[in-house]
Amino acid sequence: MTWRERGFVDLDIPLSAAGILITAFARDVVFGGPPFAVLSLRCVIGAILAAAACPLIRLEKILQ
Numbered sequence: 001m002t003w004r005e006r007g008f009v010d011l012d013i014p015l016s017a018a019g020i021l022i023t024a025f026a027r028d029v030v031f032g033g034p035p036f037a038v039l040s041l042r043c044v045i046g047a048i049l050a051a052a053a054c055p056l057i058r059l060e061k062i063l064q
Helices: 015-032 034-053 055-063
Strands: none
Touching: 015 034
16 A cells, blocks of 8 residues: 555655754744644745745746
8 A cells, every 4th residue: 555545645855954944843842732733834835945946946946
């Protein structure tokens, strides 16, 4: 049985981004409690996925 069949989702993010996610979640659990951690984690994941989906936009900003 594959991970997808078990209900897991592959975010296809680099290991460094995963480290950022884990650190952000742990920090927010300590300082804001679990509900705050889940909300901030969703924001971080959204930002990473948006940046990964738009490499041309990032390249254009660098070139300007």
